[in-house]
Amino acid sequence: MYGIGVFLRRAACSVLALCLLFALLVPAAAAPAVSAASAALYCPATGEFAFTQNADARRGMASTTKIMTALVAIENGDADAEIVIPGAAVGVEGSSLYLKAGEKMTLRDLLYGLLLQSANDAAEAIAIAIGGSVEGFADLMNEKAAAMGLTDTHFTNPHGLADENHYTTARELAKIAAEAMQQPLFCEICGARRAAIPNGEGGKRYLVNHNKLLFTYAGAIGVKTGFTKATGRCLVSAANRDGVELIAVTLGAPDDWRDHATMLDFGFSAYECVTLAEAMQDFGTLPLLGGDEPGVKICTPAAVRVVLPRTRGSIVERIELNRPHFAPVYAEDIVGRVVWFADGREIATAPLAAKHYVGKNESSVLRSNYGKNTTSKILHGLQDHVAARR
Numbered sequence: 252m253y254g255i256g257v258f259l260r261r262a263a264c265s266v267l268a269l270c271l272l273f274a275l276l277v278p279a280a281a282a283p284a285v286s287a288a289s290a291a292l293y294c295p296a297t298g299e300f301a302f303t304q305n306a307d308a309r310r311g312m313a314s315t316t317k318i319m320t321a322l323v324a325i326e327n328g329d330a331d332a333e334i335v336i337p338g339a340a341v342g343v344e345g346s347s348l349y350l351k352a353g354e355k356m357t358l359r360d361l362l363y364g365l366l367l368q369s370a371n372d373a374a375e376a377i378a379i380a381i382g383g384s385v386e387g388f389a390d391l392m393n394e395k396a397a398a399m400g401l402t403d404t405h406f407t408n409p410h411g412l413a414d415e416n417h418y419t420t421a422r423e424l425a426k427i428a429a430e431a432m433q434q435p436l437f438c439e440i441c442g443a444r445r446a447a448i449p450n451g452e453g454g455k456r457y458l459v460n461h462n463k464l465l466f467t468y469a470g471a472i473g474v475k476t477g478f479t480k481a482t483g484r485c486l487v488s489a490a491n492r493d494g495v496e497l498i499a500v501t502l503g504a505p506d507d508w509r510d511h512a513t514m515l516d517f518g519f520s521a522y523e524c525v526t527l528a529e530a531m532q533d534f535g536t537l538p539l540l541g542g543d544e545p546g547v548k549i550c551t552p553a554a555v556r557v558v559l560p561r562t563r564g565s566i567v568e569r570i571e572l573n574r575p576h577f578a579p580v581y582a583e584d585i586v587g588r589v590v591w592f593a594d595g596r597e598i599a600t601a602p603l604a605a606k607h608y609v610g611k612n613e614s615s616v617l618r619s620n621y622g623k624n625t626t627s628k629i630l631h632g633l634q635d636h637v638a639a640r641r
Contacts, residue, residue, distance in 0.1 A: 285510040288503030293425035296558035306422040313477030316411030330359040340375035354451035367458040374410035413481040441473035494524030527555040542578030543612040
């Protein structure tokens, strides 16, 4: 038997991490009309793209590049490490923090400058500190893209200034953003409306996030804007409403703010977060052999929630229990699992744990041969229990 502590450590204290979410068709609603040359609307919880438009066309991504820059920096650096600004990072064209050679800043502060101010000098300072050079850091970015299975993305720099060999697709950029949003520090920074960081002279640089959706769209939580003459307006946004998180991407979009509001509205009308079980929810009693009680109450140790399309069939659950089961049983022992299905496909699974201790009764062991047949019949009924939930 494995205790619940082992399970929770593996599952990051949430059964949600164990949910085996699947591909279900998005409702056949009218697709949003957008101005973008390429667009994608992604639901990370299901791995589904609710909407795409030329989503696999390779295009420049401008400063949305900095999503990958930040992700690679966070994964390979120390946020509190002090970085001495190299001369090579000073005076880079485009958006800037106006860094000075020899100035000292933490990686964390540079990331704020990177994601809020979209500072190209911060991008190069980070690249040189983490990768040894701009080229070395680009190699790290490409290695990360390859590790993610991205085949239509290539980086030559950390800021997104135009280069014909620097490209991605709306579909793959959405996946990069979803990966970055797994990092708490990235979420903290890209979701900040304003910030203040040192200016190297004892004062502050005051930053305002360029992402207008953080100020205008309910539930917006990130992530990054971008623009060059060659690529046009580029935008990656993320929003969360009622437990549903969506990521929208547009590349080459003259009316990007409107596009994103339209796409996100469409997505939230298509998906919902469903609670399959609450923490410590009772799932009946498991019969025991040789116990000082006839059985032990079982439960789901943590809440189980999944994101699903709103148009779906009934949700059905199946309880699967280890059998036969003998005392003693300790509180938090995993004794089985519950599996949920929708439209004939498995959507989630969670362990079933003993709620309390049941000791061994030596005298009952003498009667176990008699009780085994009866207990097996009861257990078989629980094993095959199927109940329509919704």
